[in-house]
Amino acid sequence: MHLSINGQEVTAKEGDSALSLILQKQEDYPHICHHPALGPIETCDTCIAEVNGQLVRTCSCQPKEGDRIITDSDRAVKARQEALDRILKNHELYCTVCDNNNGNCVVHNTAVAMRVDHQKYPFTKKPYEKDFSNPFYRYDPNQCILCGRCVEACQNLQVSEVLSIDWSRQSPRVIWDQDVPVNESSCVSCGHCVTVCPCNALMETSMLGEAGFMTGVEPKLWDSMVDLVKEVEPGYGPIFTVSEIESAMREDRISHAKTVCTYCGVGCSFDVWTKGRHILKVEPQMDAPVNQISTCVKGKFGWDFVNSEERLTTPLLRQGDSFVPVSWESALTYTAKRMQEIKAQSGPDALAFISSSKCTNEENYLMQKLARAVIGTNNIDNCSRYCQTPATEGLRRTFGYGGDTGSIEDLAAAKLVIIVGANPAESHPVLSTRLRRAKKKHGQKLIVADLRKNDMAKRADLFLHPNPGTDLIWLSAVTKYILDQHWEATDFLAKQVNGFEDYHAFLEPYTLDYAVEKTGIDKETLIATATMIHEAKSVCVCWAMGVTQHVGGSETSTAICDLLLITGNVGRHGTGAYPLRGHNNVQGAGDMGCAPTYLPGYERVDNDEARTRFERAWGVTLPTHTGLDNHQMVQAIHEGDIKVMYLFGEEMAFVDSNANYVQAAFEKLEFFVVQDIFFSKTAQYADVIFPAAPSLEKEGTFSNTERRIQRLYQVLPTKGDSKPDWWIITQVAKYLGANWTYTKPQEILEEMASLTPLFAGVSYERLEGYRSLQWPVAQDGTDNPRLYFDGFPFPDKKARLHVPLWHEPVTFDARYDLHVNNGRMLEHFHEGNMTGRVQGIAKKVPHVYVEVSPELAQERGITTGSVVRLTSPFGQTTVSIVVTDRVIGKELYFSMNSRDEVAAVNYLTGSHHDHITHTPAYKETAVYMDVVKSQGEAPIVKGNFRLGNPNPQKGVLVEEKWKRTDYRAIVDNVGVRD
Amino acid sequence: MAKAVTKIQPNIKTQEQEREEALQDLADWLVEHREDLQSFLDLISALKASGLLAMVTALLTNGQEIVKIIVDQTKQPSYAGGIKNVIALIQGFGALDASMLTELMGSLVAMSHHVDLADSPKVAGVWSTLQAVRDPDVAKGFSAALGLMRALGLGIRERETQQNETP
Incomplete structure (x- = not known):
């Protein structure tokens, strides 16, 4: 398309907005309310220009061939000035003493660019107080320009639907829910609103009084300074100059560094601003490949644990009944001595290693190298076994690669998403925002199968509650129904898939009636599910622990993959299988070979060609027999075969199932080394404790659930004498006699990439800044955001329908009559060693609690706040309850987020496991309940978003603003938004 | 072989070590910068002797209160007005036409070379004023003055029109 801007010819594409074209020519063209992640909002009017002689908002104007855009005519300039004057009526310009004056304040920059000299409409105070109720951010209605970015972000990007602007008031303001204090609303503290706020109306509390040189002065002086600024009108120019200078000065004391979030497997990345060790704020960037400007409460506000007084800062040695601080040299010498002694006595397989899914790829690579090359054992594992190894198994059997099929983009683009046994709204928050947005704005269909009516289940088009x-069973029945209706992808199956005959035969007994009987789902729902799958052009299936943490976890994962193959939902945009990885680097831990059967890159240890490659590079002979996984290790410790364990970044004492059994095993170890940032429960059993550094204090790479490798940079120096894990492991190796010379993580990654075909082209240069690579990565750097577009990684390039085996879930004696579902909560991560030490999070969710259905509560005479004792065949725990209709009948929900000795769910879970991968069947837990106290303090406190009432809106509803009697249109046609 | 242990001994030894290390670092630095430090201390001595040191210390210690006094004073209309005027003046300078100003200044400079107040044309009434204008130099000066007045008038009328147009 050809059109003109101020007389200059411009080429444009269909769908480009006039604003985007203008911005290409003039970077500082005003557009206060527009944000690239949100689209046009149309509340500010500062982007107005003339298009073909008419004054229009350029953000929402899509020009056509031959259009004439004029931005510098008198009318257009005056229109924009009027718009800005109206905005400044709502906002005091005290930039020099404002914490938001850091070079990126949109209102400040726009006022400077438009050379504002004085305020036409003097600022009027609004009749509202600042809202400081939420521990993480505050809202100042007096500074709010009512641009609605926060509302748009909350309603249509995060889609928690909490914020709105009440345009009906004399003095409009942003309200939370139906107008309650922020902390009493359904706000999940995700931080979107604060991030997109173009001024200081919404600010992170950690920034207040800290960012500027003069912002921290006491209130009376600060007020005087603001008054002075107002007095010296006309002439904002020089005052702006001062504020520009002050803003530049801030660069001296404020550091910015990019990191990748340490919490969940979504892999958000963002800049972290720090002043000394004080974390000022997390500033997400549009460049971030996974999340752009999205975050959740943990990623945006959950970092204070790094500065906790409880951080381990020196190596510790067990002496009698306490731990004593010692030097690194003593700790390392002692460790090497004991390991060598026991290895000499009992052989290398008496030692076992647990790697960390929280630590970097480089660190994981070193741990398995230590185990294999220095000690000589394949006894190494990581916590992926507790969660997604069954899914990896299912994928590897059918598609070939043990990783998510595509990217989050595909999830957003799919016509139908099915979520089975997962709660992404709380476990993968930013990923779930893409699904909610796709549903709300683009009509994506959603089916949820779960025991609980969780957030996504409430929004689903179809909700399945299977036994x-x-x-x-229901997955296979739906697949059979699809085949019976001849709805399968015949062409795809014929050309690209093996194993149809056997699989079809397997499906025979899985009639709808059989499924109804066994699962409790009614026939209509099953048929509706099949029909929706058939009618959708592209289908993605997400799943998590509800599928995998069962004795038949691998088989159910296989059934999901089979369904996708039958319906041709692989190898196309917007399709595929998405087991959602839990930790920030659990994908990486597996990729780096921290498993008893695999070398880095998933080549088997007994594959001679692969093993020889590593032997040559490392200069050693490697063990050829597979090692023990973490489940088998615990057993082996009890049997006396394993005597030494070296574990890092894992709270195994609480997160492994059957905690009593695991803790008893730790007591039996002859020598136990634990490396962590806090004195965890697991560390209490150690002989030596090494103080490690969290993600903010080191550099390296993480791999997220999209197989995406991203770099994290060092944000803070290490605290006390703690060290990055890669340094510690290198020292241990050296003290054991190995000639390791690593001085920085880059060297480790380079070595790994040189030996692993799957990651051949991975390098720090290619990952610089916000760039990322999704494996497999070829030597020349070509990566794979989507798999299987070119066939499947089997010899004949065809996928395989694999016959899944049905495994009856564990049955318990009749007296254990209640089912205990378990899993995550949004605010905390796992047992809460990190999030429990973030003040704001601990305040909002101080206690773990068990969810009990209203029916069951009534039957047992208990209510929210009652304290109950739950007993399983494996142990006991005492915990408070909350009555909610999120759970049904005799199904309880017990979140895992507890470091409490008494109220931890894994004292109840047993050692039953997935028969192939040994993943504990956490979800197959039953208890009986005794009431300890029928009345008690509610464990769910004010500040918990679950107590709020969201306020869904289409968006900021700017039409309501235009209808107000005190609004005079500046544009020529007050059109209706589409 | 180890039961769970929950006690960690505090790190007293290392605190002492830290103190020693810090003192050693400081001593090293002092030795390296001996001369700079001596000059600085001489300056401090001089400030103390003159009484300035006490004043500056007091000012900084009561920093915020003092800044508040200054700010409060400055925002009084009389001072704020002065600041406004200075700002207006500076902005005005920025807006003047530079080339015209150069020309004007040039003429004024030339004028200054010729001023001889003792030798001014004698004027007693209307008739003698008209006669004085016959002098070509006086006529030139008069024209220039009128030219300036015309420009002033034009400027004033221009601004009046602009102000009437603004919504």
């Missing part, structure tokens, strides 16, 4: 552990 616990029966997913394989």
Whole structure:
């Protein structure tokens, strides 16, 4: 398309907005309310220009061939000035003493660019107080320019639907829910609103009084300074100059560094601003490949644990009944001595290693190298076994690669998303925002199968509640129905898939009636599910622990993959299988070979060609027999075969199932080394404790659930004498006699990439800044955001329909009559060693609690606040309850987020496991309940978003603003938005 | 072989070590910068002797209160007005036409070379004024003055029109 801007010819594409074209020519063209992640909002009017002689908002104007855009005519300039004057009526310009004056304040920059000299409409105070109720951010209605970015972000990007602007008031303001204090609303503290606010109306509390040189002065002086600024009108120019200078000065004391979030497997990345060790704020960037400007409460506000007084800062040695601080040299010498002694006595397989899914790829690579090359054992594992190894198994059997099929983009683009046994709204928050947005704005269909009516279940078009552990049955029945209706992808199956005959035969007994009987789902729902799958052009299936943490976890995962193959939902945009990885680097831990059967890159240890490659590079002979996984290790410790364990970044004492059994095993170890940032429960059993550094204090790479490798940079120096894990492992190796010379993580990654075909082209240069690579990565750097577009990684390039085996879930004696579902909560991460030490999070969710259905509560005479004792065949725990209709009947929900000795769910879970991968069947847990106290303090406190009431809106509803009697249109046609 | 242990001994030894290390670092630095430090201390001595040191210390210690006094004073209309005027003046300078100003200044400079107040044309009434204008130099000066007045008038009328147009 050809058109003109101020007389200059411009080429444009269909769909480009006039604003985007103008911005290409003039970077500082005003557009206060527009944000690239949100689209046009149309509340500010500062982007107005003339298009073909008419004054229009350029953000929402899509020009056509031959259009004439004029931005510098008198009319257009005056229109924009009027718009800005109206905005400044709502906002005091005290930039020099404002914490938001850091070079990126949109209102400040626009006022400077438009050379504002004086305020036409003097600022009027609004009749509202600042809202400081939420621990993480505050809202100042007096500074709010009512641009609605926060509302748009909350309603249509995060889609928690909490914020709105009440345009009906004399003095409009942003309200939370139906107008309650922020902390009493359904706000999940995700931080979107604060991030997109173009001024200081919404600010992170950690920034207040800290960012500027003069912002921290006491209130009376600050007020005087603001008055002075107002007095010296006309002439904002020089005052702006001062504020520009002050803003530049801030660069001296404020550091910015990019990191990748340490919490979940979504892999958000963002800049972190720090002043000394004080974390000022997390500033997400549009460049971030996974999340752009999205975050959740943990990623945006959950970093204070790094500065906690409880951080381990020196190596510790067990002496009698306490731990004593010692030097690194003593700790390392002692460790090497004991390991060598026991290895000499009992052989290398008496030692076992647990790697960390929280630590970097480089650190994981070193740990398995230590185990294999220095000690000589394949006894190494990581916590992926607790969660997604069954999914990896299912994928590898059918598609070939043990990783998510595509990217989050595909999830957003799919016509239908099915979520089985997962709660992404709380476990993968930013990923779930893409799904909610796709549904709200683009009509994406959603089916949720879960025991609980969680957030996504409430929004679903279809909600399936199967009996616990029966997913394989309804999935197979739906697949059979699809085949019976001849809805399968015949062409795809014929050309690209093996194993149809056997699989079809397997499906025979899985009639709808059989499924109804076994799963409790009614026939209509099953048929509707099949029909929706058939009618959708592209289908993605997400799943998590509700599928995998069962004795038949691998088989159910296989059934999901089979369904996708039958319906041709692989190898196309917007399709595929998405087991959602839990930790920030659990994908990486597996990729780096921290497993008893695999070398880095998933080549087997008994694959001679692969093993020889590593032997040559490392200069050693490697063990050829596979090692023990973490489940088998615990057993082996009890049997006396394993005597030494070296574990880092894992709270195994609480997160492994059957905690009593695991803790008893730790007591039996002859020598136990624990490396962590806090004195965890696991560390209490150690002989030596090494103080490690969290993600903010080191550099390296993480791999997220999209197989995406991203770099993290060092944000803070290490605290006390703690060290990055890669340094510690290198020292241990050296003290054991190995000639390791690594001085920085880059060297480790380079070595890994040189030996692993799957990651051949991975390098720090290619990952610089916000760039990322999704494996497999070829030597020349070509990566793979989507898999299987070119066939499947099997010899004949065809996928395989694999016959899943049904495994009856564990049955318990009749007296254990209640089912205990378990899993995550949004605010905390796992047992809460990190999030529990973030003040704001601990305040909002101080206690773990068990969810009990209203029916069951009534039957047992208990209510929210009652304290109950739950007993399983494996142990006991005492915990408070909350009555909610999120759970049904005799199904309880017990979140895992507890470091409490008494109220931890894994004292109840047993050692039953997935028969192939040994993943504990956490979800197959039953208890009986005794009431300890029928009345008690509610464990769910004010500040918990679950107590709020969201306020869904289409968006900021700017039409309501235009209808107000005190609004005079500046544009020529007050059109209706589409 | 180890039961769970929950006690960690405090790190007293290392605190002492830290103190020693810090003192050693400081001593090293002092030795390296001996001369700079001596000059600085001489300056401090001089400030103390003159009484300035006490004043500056007091000012900084009561920093915020003092700044508040200055700010409060400055925002009084009389001072704020002065600042406004200075700002207006500076902005005005920025807006003047530079080339015209150069020309004007040039003429004024030339004028200054010829001023001889003792030798001014004698004027007693209307008739003698008209006669004085016959002098070509006086006529030139008069024209220039009128030219300036015309420009002033034009400027004033221009601004009046602009102000009437603004919504």
